[in-house]
Structure formats: structure tokens, C-alpha cells
Amino acid sequence: MTLQIENVIRSVWIWFWCFFGSTVLVPHQGSSSRWTQGRSIKNVEEALEALQAARTGEGGASVTALELLQKEEEFGSIVTFSSRLDEALGGGIPVGKVTEICGAPGVGKTQLCLQLAVDVQVPPCFGGLGGQVIFVDTEGSFQLQRVVDLAGAAVRHCSLLAEDEEQRVAMTTFSVETILSNIFLVRCRDYVELLAELHLLPDFLRDRPKLRLLVVDSVAFPFLRLHDDLSQRTRLLQGLGLQLIATATRHSIAVVITNHMTTRLRGGQSQLVPALGDVWGHAPSIRLLLQWEESRRLASIVKSPGHMDATVQYQITCEGFRDADQSEQLQSKRPRIQTDQ
Amino acid sequence: MAVLLEGMCPGLDKDLLRSLRAADIRTVEDLVSSDIEDVAQKCSVSYKALLSIRRVLLAQHTAFPVSGADLYEELLSSTAILSTGNPSLDKLLDSGLYTGEITELSGGPGSGKSQVCFGVAVHIAHRLKQSVIYIDTTGGLTASRLLQMLQTETDNTDEQMEALQRIHTFRLFDVCALLDCLYGLCSGGLHKARVGGGSVKAVIVDSVSAVIAPLLGGRHNEGMSLMIQVAAALKTMAKDFSVAVLVTNHVTRSGSGEVQPGLGVSWSHIPRTRILLERVETGACVSRPGRRRATLVKSSRQACRIKEDFDLQRWSAADGGAPSGKRKLDQADP
Numbered sequence: 001m002t003l004q005i006e007n008v009i010r011s012v013w014i015w016f017w018c019f020f021g022s023t024v025l026v027p028h029q030g031s032s033s034r035w036t037q038g039r040s041i042k043n044v045e046e047a048l049e050a051l052q053a054a055r056t057g058e059g060g061a062s063v064t065a066l067e068l069l070q071k072e073e074e075f076g077s078i079v080t081f082s083s084r085l086d087e088a089l090g091g092g093i094p095v096g097k098v099t100e101i102c103g104a105p106g107v108g109k110t111q112l113c114l115q116l117a118v119d120v121q122v123p124p125c126f127g128g129l130g131g132q133v134i135f136v137d138t139e140g141s142f143q144l145q146r147v148v149d150l151a152g153a154a155v156r157h158c159s160l161l162a163e164d165e166e167q168r169v170a171m172t173t174f175s176v177e178t179i180l181s182n183i184f185l186v187r188c189r190d191y192v193e194l195l196a197e198l199h200l201l202p203d204f205l206r207d208r209p210k211l212r213l214l215v216v217d218s219v220a221f222p223f224l225r226l227h228d229d230l231s232q233r234t235r236l237l238q239g240l241g242l243q244l245i246a247t248a249t250r251h252s253i254a255v256v257i258t259n260h261m262t263t264r265l266r267g268g269q270s271q272l273v274p275a276l277g278d279v280w281g282h283a284p285s286i287r288l289l290l291q292w293e294e295s296r297r298l299a300s301i302v303k304s305p306g307h308m309d310a311t312v313q314y315q316i317t318c319e320g321f322r323d324a325d326q327s328e329q330l331q332s333k334r335p336r337i338q339t340d341q
Numbered sequence: 342m343a344v345l346l347e348g349m350c351p352g353l354d355k356d357l358l359r360s361l362r363a364a365d366i367r368t369v370e371d372l373v374s375s376d377i378e379d380v381a382q383k384c385s386v387s388y389k390a391l392l393s394i395r396r397v398l399l400a401q402h403t404a405f406p407v408s409g410a411d412l413y414e415e416l417l418s419s420t421a422i423l424s425t426g427n428p429s430l431d432k433l434l435d436s437g438l439y440t441g442e443i444t445e446l447s448g449g450p451g452s453g454k455s456q457v458c459f460g461v462a463v464h465i466a467h468r469l470k471q472s473v474i475y476i477d478t479t480g481g482l483t484a485s486r487l488l489q490m491l492q493t494e495t496d497n498t499d500e501q502m503e504a505l506q507r508i509h510t511f512r513l514f515d516v517c518a519l520l521d522c523l524y525g526l527c528s529g530g531l532h533k534a535r536v537g538g539g540s541v542k543a544v545i546v547d548s549v550s551a552v553i554a555p556l557l558g559g560r561h562n563e564g565m566s567l568m569i570q571v572a573a574a575l576k577t578m579a580k581d582f583s584v585a586v587l588v589t590n591h592v593t594r595s596g597s598g599e600v601q602p603g604l605g606v607s608w609s610h611i612p613r614t615r616i617l618l619e620r621v622e623t624g625a626c627v628s629r630p631g632r633r634r635a636t637l638v639k640s641s642r643q644a645c646r647i648k649e650d651f652d653l654q655r656w657s658a659a660d661g662g663a664p665s666g667k668r669k670l671d672q673a674d675p
Contacts, residue, residue, distance in 0.1 A: 062474070062509040062510060062511050062530075062534065063509070063510050063511075063512075064505065064506045064507075064508060064509055064510070065475075065484050065487050065505040065506070065508035065509075065510055066484075066502055066505040066506050068482070068484040068510055069484035069485060069487075069488055069505060071484075072483070072484050072485055073485075090485075096480075097480060097481075097483075098480060231558050231559070232559070234558075235554075235555050235558060235559060238551070238554050238555035239555045241551075242478075242514050242515065242551060242552070242555065243514075245479065245480035245514060246480075246514035246515075248480060249480050249512055249514070266598075278449050278450060278591070278592065278593070278594070279554070279591065279593070281449065281450030281451070282450050282479065282548070282550075282551060282591050283479075283551075285479065285480050285481045287450070287451065302451055303450055303451035305455050305456070305459075305481040305482070305483045305486055306483035306485055306486040306489075308630060308631070308654075309630040
């Protein structure tokens, strides 16, 4: 008898808890923690605190567009000594972005890179950046004698323009020897060396705060030989692109890369397009296409977030990369001084 | 996977827990999906006690159905439609970006995805006076271009500066930083960005494929799981905070040579609306370099495959109006 009553009481107790337990515990998830032991809540809180402390603030801070604008205005750009191209680019090759120069062989990509390597060193009072340059050469196209010619022409140009005391003082430090000493040349023979070099770049940049330009000539050459595993090539290229963009943004340097052209067959027609595919096309922010049109050389901006598509004509003289129409008129090719704009 | 803990519900005491663990029942799922009679016999516990515990746990851990009418009411009160500022795009998107959803823009290099993102950010910051979060992974964010677009909308420099201050930018270059940023935004960042007038109504990620595509394929499988984590973070942010999420994607060529959005089939289920951008390839286009064509690839509201042409230079005007030209203002118009 007593056993039956006990069972009845127990079942009533259980029924009571089921009924009330479900209505009390359901409304919010947090209430279930009420039923856990005190030490579990403390463990969870400690874990959260440890996680918060471990989070570094790298991506945490946001920058408003206004602050970004102010930073961009401080950066400046690298003149190309072709005033029409500089005008189309809004001053020159921008610092902090990845610019790609693509073109058929012999159109002048390496010449433009060498010109930029000299131009980045023009002192600030003449409108340049006064910075150093690291030139990563994968094709063996770096010719020292040509750089000497370009440097000599730039020095002559600037010494003709030197008007006031500050500029004359700056000219004493701007000579062919100093220009050559500020170019760091790295020779990479295959894609592994290229990737390794870019991997080690942040340490190199930390020791040289004056470095303002990274030139990779060319990025296509080591990868064009990777035929067997195209998906690996795509992944490597995407990683490389991200690394270049990260370097450009974090260290405020201009990154200039050169690319080859390849033929794409569409329908029955063939078309010259930049090599390495559409996937690589997303990596550079600005793309300059150098091409031949009969005997003229044209430079077109085909992709840019801040500039309209434009085409200008240029020429390569013994002095370097210059505007097309004008012959050796040095006065007209004055590099743009930032205060003008 | 909720682990069975002591005191989780009345009746679940230490001894019962120990005997359940001995029978290899450690989590709520294990208990709920096991045969109660069997377990009662193994652990020598009363059947009724286990049944009541199971009922309480089910009640604690279930999702509750909501009626369609309530859901509709909730949608009406919490969803907003943000116009992109471009009438052609608005037509494609059924009047604009919907909050609580992910919209995707894909296109090849130079097709105008970043320009569209800039246009949307400027329109929301200036016209709608709401804050925008812009996460840039391509390095293409140029504040001077944003300023140019604002200068065609208004001449007042104060308004321009105010609008620029409403756009909060992040520059990240790998997927872990992106996840970190998204989680940070979910857990309080969005409230902080509210300062300066207007709550955050749009989050633009340009582009999501730049950080995820290098991880997909290959021997390691974490690329796919990271992609889905990013998708889950974006979706919860969109739903919980009522923001419109706009992402950009690259394109790949399918086997037949046709252009399709990248990141594969798994990603194609994530955005609610997908638009494919391309350049207009006609010979007569030399004078209008900003012409682009947008195709609706996936939509739950409109018929797919509708195309709209628009001009990047004339963002806010349907026809005529001042060009928001992509060049310095001191140059003359053609």
C-alpha cells in the first residue's frame, strides 16, 4: 500500500516538474544556465576573457573614408616623365596600389619600369618622392648601362630646372652614383625564388623606411612555365596577388609588375589579352596596356578605380620614356609638383 | 552539441549523469535520440524519470515555429530597401538592396564591380544619411574617387566630409582577418559605428573571392569550411542587425567558355540575388567608356536573365544629368 502511494506521489512530483519546468525554462536560452553549477558559468566567463585578451587589434580599428582621403593625399605618386600619361593617371603611378603594365614584347614595359626606378628618386622639391626602389628581375632584362643613361638624363633635366637654393642643395645629392646606389636589384630564376623573395620582403622593408617602389619584371615569366598543374598555378598567383596588395597597402609603397600578352581564341577570332588569365586580372588595381599601332606606341589605362579609361601616345628615346610629339624639349617635361594640383 | 551537465534540468543529478556517461550518453543529442527503455535498463533508472528529463531537454533546445502572419509582420517592420542610386540597377534589384539579405555582384577584371560598390556607398552615406561599412580586400579602395562621386552630388564641402565620415573602411588581406572583422562587427562593432548619425545599414565586402579563392582546391580542405564560415557570419550579421550585405565575386569560365560567377556551386546558394557585370563590347563605344551591362543571374523576386545597361559615368541620372566622370574635375568635358 505505502509503495503505491509513494509511486503516485513520485509521479505527481515528476508531472509537476515537467509541466512547470517546460514553461519556466523555455522562454530564453540563457535561463538554462541557471541550472548549471556555479563553477561552469565562471569557466565560461574566464574563457571569454582569455579570448578577448588574446585578440590583437590588427583588424579591429576601422578607418573612415575621410581619414583615408587625408592619407592618400599625403602619399603622392611617381611621375613617368611622360606628361600626358601622368595627366591621365592623375599625377603618375600611385603609391599604395598595385599597377600592372602589360604589353607585347618590345613595346617598352621594361623601359617604363627602369624609368620609374629612376623617377622615384627625384627629390621632393622637384615633385618626386626621394625614395629607394627594389627591382626584382625574373627575365634578366635589367641593363645597367641603360639605367645609367636614364639616370644621366634625369639629373640633367632636374639641374636645368633648379631655381632656388633648396633645389640646388637637393641636386648635390641627386647624381648618377646616388641613383644607382638606391636601386636594390634581386635576380629570381623561378617562381619559388620569386615567392620566397616576396615572403622575405617585409623584413627588408622594415630596415629601409625610404623604400617607395617595388618593381617585379616580369611576374608572368616564371609562371608561364607551370603548365602541368594549372590549378596550383592559379592558387599561387592568387596568393601572390594578395601578398603584393598587402605589401603595397601596409608599407605604403607603389608596386609595379609587368605581364606578357597571350592569345585568346573566341569564336573564330584571336585576340591579344594579358597573360595569366582572368583570375590574375583581379589582383592589380590599375592596369596599363602598352601596344603598337602601326609605328606608334600607345599606352591605355584599361582598369583603374580612380581614373577613366584613356589612351596616350608615348615614345622611347635615348633619354627614356617620354611624350610622343615633342622632341627633346626638356622644359616642357617638368615633373608635376604636388602643390600645383 | 550541448553536453549533459549536472543540474541542467531537475532530476539530472550526479549519479544519473555518471551512469549515463558509463552508457556512452554524453550530450543532449545522444540522450534524446536513444531508446529510453534501453537506457533505463542499462542505467537502472526509472523509465518515467528519464522520460521527463527528455521532455524537459527537448523543450529547452527546440526551435519554435512562427506563423506566416507573424513572420510577415516582422519583415514589414524590420526590412528596409536601400536604393543603389542608379535607376537601372534598382530596376534589376527590384528597387534596391534589401536588408537582411546578401546580394552578389560578379564580373571580370575592369567590369566595374568596385565602381558600383563606391556608388552604392556614396549614395547611402550621402542621400540616405546612413552609415556604411566597407571591407576592402583588393586594395582598390580610393577615397579620392569617393570624393569625386560626392562632388557631383553636392557642392557643399561640409556635407561631403560628413558623408565621408559615415563610410567606415577596413582593409584586410586574408580570410582569418576577415572572419575576425565580421565577428567583431557582430559583437559590438556595428553599434560603435553608429556614432556620427545614422545606424549601419549596409556592409559592402569587396571582394570576398580575393581572400577565399586561394584556399579552394588543392589538397587541404579547410578552404570550403572557411568559405561557409564567412557566409554564415555574413548571413547572421544581415539578419540579426537588419543590414544589407553586398559582396563582389570574380568570374570563371565554364567548360563551354561561358562566363559564370566564381567560388563554385557551394557559394552560389549563399547570396539571395546575383548580378553579373560586363563591359559593353561594341565598336561605337569609344566615346562612352563607362558603359556596362548588368544581367540578373539569380533572384527570388524577378525573372532571371533580364539585362540593364548603365553608364558608370552617370551614376544617379537615368538620362542626362551631370556626369560623375572618372577624372579630375579641373579637366574639360569632351
